[in-house]
Amino acid sequence: xxxxxxxxxxxxxxxxxxxxxxxxxxxxxxxxxxxxxxxxxxxxxxxxxxxxxxxxxxxxxxxxxxxxxxxxxxxxxxxxxxxxxxxxxxxxxxxxxxxxxxxxxxxxxxxxxxxxxxxxxxxxxxxxxxxxxxxxxxxxxxxxxxxxxxxxxxxxxxxxxxxxxxxxxxxxxxxxxxxxxxxxxxxxxxxxxxxxxxxxxxxxxxxxxxxxxxxxxxxxxxxxxxxxxxxxxxxxxxxxxxxxxxxxxxxxxxxxxxxxxxxxxxxxxxxxxxxxxxxxxxxxxxxxxxxxxxxxxxxxxxxxxxxxxxxxxxxx
Amino acid sequence: xxxxxxxxxxxxxxxxxxxxxxxxxxxxxxxxxxxxxxxxxxxxxxxxxxxxxxxxxxxxxxxxxxxxxxxxxxxxxxxxxxxxxxxxxxxxxxxxxxxxxxxxxxxxxxxxxxxxxxxxxxxxxxxxxxxxxxxxxxxxxxxxxxxxxxxxxxxxxxxxxxxxxxxxxxxxxxxxxxxxxxxxxxxxxxxxxxxxxxxxxxxxxxxxxxxxxxxxxxxxxxxxxxxxxx
Numbered sequence: 081x082x083x084x085x086x087x088x089x090x091x092x093x094x095x096x097x098x099x100x101x102x103x104x105x106x107x108x109x110x111x112x113x114x115x116x117x118x119x120x121x122x123x124x125x126x127x128x129x130x131x132x133x134x135x136x137x138x139x140x141x142x143x144x145x146x147x148x149x150x151x152x153x154x155x156x157x158x159x160x161x162x163x164x165x166x167x168x169x170x171x172x173x174x175x176x177x178x179x180x181x182x183x184x185x186x187x188x189x190x191x192x193x194x195x196x197x198x199x200x201x202x203x204x205x206x207x208x209x210x211x212x213x214x215x216x217x218x219x220x221x222x223x224x225x226x227x228x229x230x231x232x233x234x235x236x237x238x239x240x241x242x243x244x245x246x247x248x249x250x251x252x253x254x255x256x257x258x259x260x261x262x263x264x265x266x267x268x269x270x271x272x273x274x275x276x277x278x279x280x281x282x283x284x285x286x287x288x289x290x291x292x293x294x295x296x297x298x299x300x301x302x303x304x305x306x307x308x309x310x311x312x313x314x315x316x317x318x319x320x321x322x323x324x325x326x327x328x329x330x331x332x333x334x335x336x337x338x339x340x341x342x343x344x345x346x347x348x349x350x351x352x353x354x355x356x357x358x359x360x361x362x363x364x365x366x367x368x369x370x371x372x373x374x375x376x377x378x379x380x381x382x383x384x385x386x387x388x389x390x391x392x393x394x395x396x
Numbered sequence: 397x398x399x400x401x402x403x404x405x406x407x408x409x410x411x412x413x414x415x416x417x418x419x420x421x422x423x424x425x426x427x428x429x430x431x432x433x434x435x436x437x438x439x440x441x442x443x444x445x446x447x448x449x450x451x452x453x454x455x456x457x458x459x460x461x462x463x464x465x466x467x468x469x470x471x472x473x474x475x476x477x478x479x480x481x482x483x484x485x486x487x488x489x490x491x492x493x494x495x496x497x498x499x500x501x502x503x504x505x506x507x508x509x510x511x512x513x514x515x516x517x518x519x520x521x522x523x524x525x526x527x528x529x530x531x532x533x534x535x536x537x538x539x540x541x542x543x544x545x546x547x548x549x550x551x552x553x554x555x556x557x558x559x560x561x562x563x564x565x566x567x568x569x570x571x572x573x574x575x576x577x578x579x580x581x582x583x584x585x586x587x588x589x590x591x592x593x594x595x596x597x598x599x600x601x602x603x604x605x606x607x608x609x610x611x612x613x614x615x616x617x618x619x620x621x622x623x624x625x626x
Binding site for chain 1: 532533534535537538540541612613616617
């Protein structure tokens with residue numbers, strides 16, 4: 081591929097926010113600003129103080145309300161990625177016995193359909209709008225999702241919810257260690273990883289922002305951004321088919337006519353110049369994944385499609 | 397900015413004057429600070445010279461700059477404290493201390509950009525091409541191409557630069573390129589002291605060496621391909 085130099089790319093097609101790929105998250109500036117504006121209330125205080133525990137309880141209450149979690153379900157933020165948490169589930173007897181290792185959802189079907197033995201069910205909802213689907217988390221015994229794409233905060237962590245029976249089963253697991261689900265559920269377990277106060281502060285801001293900005297409109301907004309990407313790429317020779325969305329993903333797939341090596345070269349070119357991050361998808365080596373969530377601005381998506389045109393020689 | 401490596405020559409460096417050296421709050425600086433900047437620069441090449449400064453903070457600012465220069469000399473083999481003709485160059489710098497540029501009649505201040513270009517001239521460089529332009533997003537990316545500061549500071553720098561005017565000077569001269577980098581360390585600190593570390597090291601001006609990615613970008617976008625630039 082003969083990629084052009086930066087000085088040959090029109091400024092008009094350079095995205096202002098480079099974190100547009102489906103595998104990265106643009107943490108909005110207002111989430112970071114919340115650390116300075118609200119942070120002094122809890123940052124620097126040790127867990128266990130009334131202020132910090134009250135803040136955490138308040139945050140989880142809002143989060144539960146946002147995702148419609150029933151009172152009996154457990155809800156916590158775990159400072160590891162969902163894949164790592166799934167590995168831990170895979171090591172625990174109760175989770176294997178009920179087949180509730182949270183795995184990424186695929187397709188448009190409501191994930192509660194894949195029930196395990198005894199009617200138990202689990203899903204990893206990362207990168208999708210499924211956590212906002214009415215009643216879904218109440219139906220799942222185990223649900224996990226990284227809050228990054230949905231809330232624009234804390235990539236690298238996992239929101240974990242457990243049904244009452246799942247929590248009871250996890251608490252009955254012996255010798256699962258400080259990283260086990262039992263320890264995660266026990267606020268006093270020594271040596272168990274906990275989210276930092278700054279992560280909780282940003283999560284609180286992300287939850288409040290989404291809750292107060294019509295979360296029920298998110299699906300329509302994502303659909304509109306998909307339509308925008310489709311319109312801006314219609315008829316391009318480098319596309320192997322129209323952009324599409326898998327299930328309720330907060331990103332779309334652009335199938336290309338490029339070889340895997342050419343896609344890698346393009347992605348590396350964009351990332352090394354800080355133009356666009358995260359367009360690669362290891363599962364789809366000839367495709368590009370573009371974010372459609374609220375952190376992806378329409379204007380930047382237009383710029384991105386123009387940039388791809390320049391680089392893939394449509395516009396020259 | 398980044399080193400030119402084996403492709404370096406002693407001509408063709410780019411000097412980019414950033415917004416606050418042109419029209420921001422520090423577009424002018426006290427003439428005494430400007431003279432202290434030159435004294436600080438002299439102390440780099442004449443370590444035994446007596447350090448007598450006119451402004452109270454200059455001694456600390458110069459010491460801060462010298463520590464950073466020393467750190468960079470140790471860390472980078474291309475970053476050297478040498479002059480192509482020490483006798484001529486040091487005399488020219490001393491001439492600035494008593495000359496009209498830094499001793500304007502009836503004025504207590506000088507334009508910081510004039511201080512920069514005066515030192516550049518004293519070091520034997522000639523500005524052979526110059527363009528004042530509004531910094532675009534593309535320029536911002538080109539300016540920080542391959543720069544280790546980019547990922548840490550990109551957001552703040554973007555707000556600081558994009559949409560603002562910059563002055564891009566193409567310099568030629570048979571002088572050691574490190575002199576421009578060393579001067580940059582000194583002027584940022586002396587005219588901006590006391591300030592935050594970030595303000596001191598990232599503001600005011602930028603030096604691009606021949607062959608570096610940022611140099612290639614601006615040579616093409618500003619001087620070579622003006623009609624093609626967006």
